[in-house]
Amino acid sequence: MKEAFPRSVECEEKLDLCAERMILNWGPSHPATHGTLRVVLTLEGETIVKCDTEIGYLHRGLEKLAEDWTYNQIVNISDRLNYCSVFINNVGWHQACEKLFGIQVPPRATYLRTIMSEVARIADHMVCIGPNCVDIGVLTPFWYTWNLREMAYDLLELVTGARMTTAFTRVGGLAADAPEGLEERITKVFLPEVYRVMDELDSLLSKNRIFNDRTRGVGALSKEEAVSYGWTGPCLRACGVAYDVRAANPYLAYGDVDFDIPVGGHGDTYDRLFVRVEECRQSARIIEQALSKLPDGPVNADDKRVVLPKKDDVYGHIEGLIHHFEIVMFGPKAPAGAQCYDSVEGANGELGFTIVSNGTNKPYRMHVRPPCFYVFSALPRLMVGRLLADLPAVVASLNIIAGELDL
């Protein structure tokens, strides 16, 4: 039979999809990137043969900014790192400052920092798991996770007054004590919901055929490679390496509480998600134990160099007033020539701060070690040879937060 519209030979060649490579741009502003990052893919059919990444769309020069801000102001810079678990960043920054100043934080502040860090971690993991499921076509878990995230943010709002940019820590302690009724609200409302949602996620996802097909073996990385790429946090633990800053170098109250480090076996998308689910259960355990041990007392160190004086002093004595203004206007001064590095377990991994002090109220150099940055650097390694449809699943499971990717 004669074709109605005979095709030329050239046209036939073009229709053979595998013969011609296609360049596909993904991002920087695409719903499934969950942030501003760009991936340029070279496709052969639907298979990725080359994957180039471009970042920097959210680069704000935070390290340069920090050189002009005081130690207490920089907590606002830490707010803009991983904006899904801000409290951990706040703690990380001021913990490094306290190491630099040589200040011991009172136990109540330590425990409150621990509790709120874990609440923030649960919120962050929910932000990772929920949208990741949506990206691969499983919509239901999103509503459970988002509800729990909302409850976590309500708690953060109750304590700090802000939902996202909490800026709650200060050099030597916290901006304020916890409000009345926090303990009851956590134990009676929040924690039961955490356990319930984790069980729901287990039952919704672990035996779901489509979810398993889309995540098992997708974006897998070996132990050795993950360590070489500088992976930390849930992504590294999913590869089977039990490295957790909370256990390896117990800071805050993590040495006093009992918790397990969940590890995966395959390092794929499935493991990364379920390591996070299990971590939320462990976070809930930590919160329970820390609440039961929560000591009374002040939330700020008794150190005149860094902490605001009592209000009676400020209103009643000229020295107190001067002292108050000294701290508010100029901020505490670090010892000259001191350098320090301290890290916390952020929701995505090891969040480290390096400070070099020149003896003034501002750091000479501040450097952040962002966990996302190193996790994202392995994306081409994960994606080459995989299908295009795997890309959103893998990027979401790595939990790339652009605020942390670009400083």
Next chain:
Amino acid sequence: MNQQAQPAIERLKNTLGGKIQEVYEDGRGLVVRVGLDSVPAVLEALRSDASSPFDMLTDITAVDWSRWTEETGMQPQARFSLYYNLYSVSAAVRLFVESWLEDGQEAPSATPLYASANWAERIVFDMFGIRFSGHPDLRRIYLPDDFEYSPLRKEFPRRGVDPQDFPQE
């Protein structure tokens, strides 16, 4: 944590003793200062250490010391210093390797040893203009390719450069 790194440093001194300029301790932990050329050899020796292999290069960062004398009265050893933040996952030990270099000097790349060095060195190149010899893909990472400045150098103004200074399309 600091004492744990001591045996690894002793072993390093036995094998590469001549290359180690100084070992000191500060708020970061134990820091090993080495010459710029011996950085790869020292990193490789530490990575294959017998009881605490430093298999993770957590971070690389640089400091520009050009305003240090003016601000503190202390004398830096050179214009820049590079810090390699090494961690042994199995032994839970952290160690810093420090190396000093002048403006225009090229540092040897650690990318053949650690995959994480690739992007870490690109940041240092982007922010300080320090070049790494042997790096497979030394491009700017955050800033546009036609940006002429190294923003974390102290002479770069904190409020940024005048937009008129940018090359016009």
